Amino acid sequence: xxxxxxxxxxxxxxxxxxxxxxxxxxxxxxxxxxxxxxxxxxxxxxxxxxxxxxxxxxxxxxxxxxxxxxxxxxxxxxxxxxxxxxxxxxxxxxxxxxxxxxxxxxxxxxxxxxxxxxxxxxxxxxxxxxxxxxxxxxxxxxxxxxxxxxxxxxxxxxxxxxxxxxxxxxxxxxxxxxxxxxxxxxxxxxxxxxxxxxxxxxxxxxxxxxxxxxxxxxxxxxxxxxxxxxxxxxxxxxxxxxxxxxxxxxxxxxxxxxxxxxxxxxxxxxxxxxxxxxxxxxxxxxxxxxxxxxxxxxxxxxxxxxxxxxxxxxxxxxxxxxxxxxxxxxxxxxxxxxxxxxxxxxxxxxxxxxxxxxxxxxxxxxxxxxxxxxxxxxxxxxxxxxxxxxxxxxxxxxxxxxxxxxxxxxxxxxxxxxxxxxxxxxxxxxxxxxxxxxxxxxxxxxxxxxxxxxxxxxxxxxxxxxxxxxxxxxxxxxxxxxxxxxxxxxxxxxxxx
Amino acid sequence: xxxxxxxxxxxxxxxxxxxxxxxxxxxxxxxxxxxxxxxxxxxxxxxxxxxxxxxxxxxxxxxxxxxxxxxxxxxxxxxxxxxxxxxxxxxxxxx
Numbered sequence: 001x002x003x004x005x006x007x008x009x010x011x012x013x014x015x016x017x018x019x020x021x022x023x024x025x026x027x028x029x030x031x032x033x034x035x036x037x038x039x040x041x042x043x044x045x046x047x048x049x050x051x052x053x054x055x056x057x058x059x060x061x062x063x064x065x066x067x068x069x070x071x072x073x074x075x076x077x078x079x080x081x082x083x084x085x086x087x088x089x090x091x092x093x094x095x096x097x098x099x100x101x102x103x104x105x106x107x108x109x110x111x112x113x114x115x116x117x118x119x120x121x122x123x124x125x126x127x128x129x130x131x132x133x134x135x136x137x138x139x140x141x142x143x144x145x146x147x148x149x150x151x152x153x154x155x156x157x158x159x160x161x162x163x164x165x166x167x168x169x170x171x172x173x174x175x176x177x178x179x180x181x182x183x184x185x186x187x188x189x190x191x192x193x194x195x196x197x198x199x200x201x202x203x204x205x206x207x208x209x210x211x212x213x214x215x216x217x218x219x220x221x222x223x224x225x226x227x228x229x230x231x232x233x234x235x236x237x238x239x240x241x242x243x244x245x246x247x248x249x250x251x252x253x254x255x256x257x258x259x260x261x262x263x264x265x266x267x268x269x270x271x272x273x274x275x276x277x278x279x280x281x282x283x284x285x286x287x288x289x290x291x292x293x294x295x296x297x298x299x300x301x302x303x304x305x306x307x308x309x310x311x312x313x314x315x316x317x318x319x320x321x322x323x324x325x326x327x328x329x330x331x332x333x334x335x336x337x338x339x340x341x342x343x344x345x346x347x348x349x350x351x352x353x354x355x356x357x358x359x360x361x362x363x364x365x366x367x368x369x370x371x372x373x374x375x376x377x378x379x380x381x382x383x384x385x386x387x388x389x390x391x392x393x394x395x396x397x398x399x400x401x402x403x404x405x406x407x408x409x410x411x412x413x414x415x416x417x418x419x420x421x422x423x424x425x426x427x428x429x430x431x432x433x434x435x436x437x438x439x440x441x442x443x444x445x446x447x448x449x450x451x452x453x454x455x456x457x458x459x460x461x462x463x464x465x466x467x468x469x470x471x472x473x474x475x476x477x478x479x480x481x482x483x484x485x486x487x488x489x490x491x492x493x494x495x496x497x
Numbered sequence: 498x499x500x501x502x503x504x505x506x507x508x509x510x511x512x513x514x515x516x517x518x519x520x521x522x523x524x525x526x527x528x529x530x531x532x533x534x535x536x537x538x539x540x541x542x543x544x545x546x547x548x549x550x551x552x553x554x555x556x557x558x559x560x561x562x563x564x565x566x567x568x569x570x571x572x573x574x575x576x577x578x579x580x581x582x583x584x585x586x587x588x589x590x591x592x
Contacts, residue, residue: 098576099576101572101575200553214551214552240560309537309538309540311534312534312537315535316535330513331578332577332585333573333576334576334577337579344588346513349513350513350515351515353512353515354515354516362524363528365512366509366512366524367531369512370500370528371535373508373511380535380538382548384535384538385549385550386541386547387538388548388549389546389547390543390546423527423530424531425530428534441552466552
């Protein structure tokens with residue numbers, strides 16, 4: 001039998017329909033692979049028995065001809081999505097043991113379509129981080145290794161690090177992520193896979209543990225553009241339970257993959273060519289531009305003049321919203337509680353939140369509380385919201401001249417665990433290319449286009465107009481075909497050897 | 498602006514996070530670094546620009562004012578760290 005863990009989702013769905021294998025066999029193959037890859041620490045909670053039960057139900061649906069869009073496909077679920085009756089931690093100690101009494105809309109949509117959940121994927125605590133090193137449940141290890149320093153363990157990126165590493169390591173066929181400032185696109189680039197953050201409002205945020213509500217958006221990871229399209233089709237859709245969810249029909253995104261990009265206008269924003277940029281990343285970007293041109297696209301130079309202020313804007317707005325959202329963790333209704341000897345209510349709050357939150361989460365709550373406090377609200381918070389409007393306007397202006405934008409996803413390839421930790425700001429710089437589109441709510445996809453000299457995957461990012469994910473998928477499909485990225489993480493090659 | 502140790506203590510109090518003096522010292526340095534990055538925003542001219550709240554230009558949807566959910570106290574209390582007789586339990590607040 002073919003190696004079931006190396007199939008794409010599309011190939012697996014075809015195989016299941018043709019009865020080449022069963023959903024149970026497909027799930028068992030991924031459970032076996034997951035057990036063999038436990039050292040990567042992709043899952044906070046493994047849900048293998050749950051997966052076996054779902055796979056059995058899927059087989060029954062195939063037998064009776066009622067299979068759904070993702071029927072029998074084993075996936076990893078970022079542990080930020082509430083799953084009914086299954087521990088959901090947000091990688092925080094403050095939610096250890098929390099079993100939500102309800103299901104998030106997006107995970108519910110995927111189960112409706114027959115997806116099988118292998119486990120709850122590790123992440124940065126409350127999705128705050130770019131390296132999956134702030135999780136209270138340990139670091140995730142990237143399945144890729146540098147050829148120059150093969151003994152060094154690399155980060156998978158973050159915050160959706162467990163999801164991205166699981167898909168790259170072939171222990172899940174796809175995964176869910178969330179992206180607030182780059183948390184899908186940057187780990188996709190670091191792990192050599194594809195991931196898309198759709199337009200803000202495309203997927204419901206109901207039941208996804210909130211970080212920064214005006215930015216948070218759900219999206220999928222997979223190993224091909226088409227697989228991402230299939231997953232997004234299942235995840236997206238209007239939900240009256242989320243007041244920012246947008247009521248528009250969900251297209252069959254996969255149909256856009258493979259369409260010609262002849263005449264498509266691809267914008268290249270000059271502000272992304274930052275001073276001191278990694279030459280390998282710039283060379284890859286040039287290569288990507290040439291590939292799009294060869295495929296028939298028209299290349300247009302554009303300007304996004306406020307790009308250099310996006311990071312600063314983000315580090316006001318995201319912490320402000322986080323400090324407000326995380327006020328709910330008070331030790332009363334759910335999660336951790338630290339009782340104090342003198343029994344004062346405020347002491348209980350303070351002790352609980354000190355014991356339950358990690359360092360990065362505390363920093364962001366404090367920055368957010370500061371910028372929202374009396375006397376600073378206008379100088380910081382309103383100032384940032386004004387600059388945000390200018391960043392958004394930059395994109396609207398650029399899209400007068402082009403259909404999509406092509407940029408690097410991250411400023412470097414994956415770095416070693418422990419690097420970039422001397423100062424929080426150094427770590428924040430990882431997201432300089434992904435944050436602007438987050439601030440503007442635009443859809444963005446990262447896909448692997450080449451390897452660094454050390455053999456690490458490098459990604460490029462395609463950004464689209466609001467709710468024009470199909471154009472992004474079309475462009476990404478053409479770039480994927482031209483790049484023909486077939487490299488595998490070294491850990492998989494070791495196994496094959 | 499700079500955040501001294503007393504400001505860290507004050508903000509931590511507002512955020513209800515217990516902070517030791519040693520923590521406050523470290524946080525003061527880290528928060529100042531973040532703040533000096535944020536202050537680059539002062540270079541941007543924003544006169545006459547409306548602060549942006551949401552990237553989606555739409556009115557807040559309203560639904561009919563009727564009960565559509567509820568009657569599940571056991572489910573809601575199932576996650577509580579401490580509960581009694583159908584209530585959440587907190588430390589004594591009234592003497």
